[in-house]
Amino acid sequence: GESVGLHLPTLSVQEGDNSIINCAYSNSASDYFIWYKQESGKGPQFIIDIRSNMDKRQGQRVTVLLNKTVKHLSLQIAATQPGDSAVYFCAEETGRRALTFGSGTRLQVQP
Amino acid sequence: EADIYQTPRYLVIGTGKKITLECSQTMGHDKMYWYQQDPGMELHLIHYSYGVNSTEKGDLSSESTVSRIRTEHFPLTLESARPSHTSQYLCASSAVTGNPGGTDTQYFGPGTRLTVL
Numbered sequence: 001g002e003s004v005g006l007h008l009p010t011l012s013v014q015e016g017d018n019s020i021i022n023c024a025y026s027n028s029a030s031d032y033f034i035w036y037k038q039e040s041g042k043g044p045q046f047i048i049d050i051r052s053n054m055d056k057r058q059g060q061r062v063t064v065l066l067n068k069t070v071k072h073l074s075l076q077i078a079a080t081q082p083g084d085s086a087v088y089f090c091a092e093e094t095g096r097r098a099l100t101f102g103s104g105t106r107l108q109v110q111p
Numbered sequence: 112e113a114d115i116y117q118t119p120r121y122l123v124i125g126t127g128k129k130i131t132l133e134c135s136q137t138m139g140h141d142k143m144y145w146y147q148q149d150p151g152m153e154l155h156l157i158h159y160s161y162g163v164n165s166t167e168k169g170d171l172s173s174e175s176t177v178s179r180i181r182t183e184h185f186p187l188t189l190e191s192a193r194p195s196h197t198s199q200y201l202c203a204s205s206a207v208t209g210n211p212g213g214t215d216t217q218y219f220g221p222g223t224r225l226t227v228l
Binding site for chain 2: 034036041042043044045046049087089091093098099100101102103104106
């Protein structure tokens with residue numbers, strides 16, 4: 001079946017370093033992808049999105065890269081801060097129904 | 112900033128009780144969703160609605176039911192709670208963007224953590 005998965009369950013980085021969180025998806029028909037950040041006890045918070053007709057999109061300190069050839073999505077966080085510590089989910093949308101979420105990567109920022 | 116609210120935030124209840132989890136949004140979004148999430152795990156869609164009087168089952172089978180009588184309100188009900196219903200329930204809403212063939216960005220509420228004893 002279709003799935004969205006993440007390569008690493010936990011990523012530990014030093015404060016100030018850049019972080020890269022990866023995500024693989026298997027549905028080539030997916031046309032919209034979103035990265036969410038979820039802090040403990042809170043709902044997911046939208047970070048950045050990208051449509052399938054793009055391969056890169058930048059926000060404030062974050063960049064999402066989409067490689068449709070290998071069905072791979074990544075989230076890059078520049079100058080990672082302690083406040084970036086959270087679980088990060090990628091999600092994909094096929095058609096116009098709802099989102100399919102991956103299992104999440106926990107980002108731990110070491111001071 | 113999204114304005115979507117869920118109550119209660121935490122609920123501990125005994126087996127067999129009927130419960131209703133509330134979700135409201137003030138953004139006028141047509142689409143609303145309920146997800147179930149176990150700690151540290153992915154979100155699973157259990158219900159969604161494309162507008163008033165429209166409700167559909169999601170990917171994950173759930174014994175809960177939903178209603179959509181008003182645009183802003185999308186409550187979820189469990190007629191008889193069981194320990195297997197213990198989980199976090201997340202509500203979300205979205206509106207179609209202005210882009211042609213636009214896609215929806217979903218905004219989430221803070222969640223309700225349900226524990227059934």
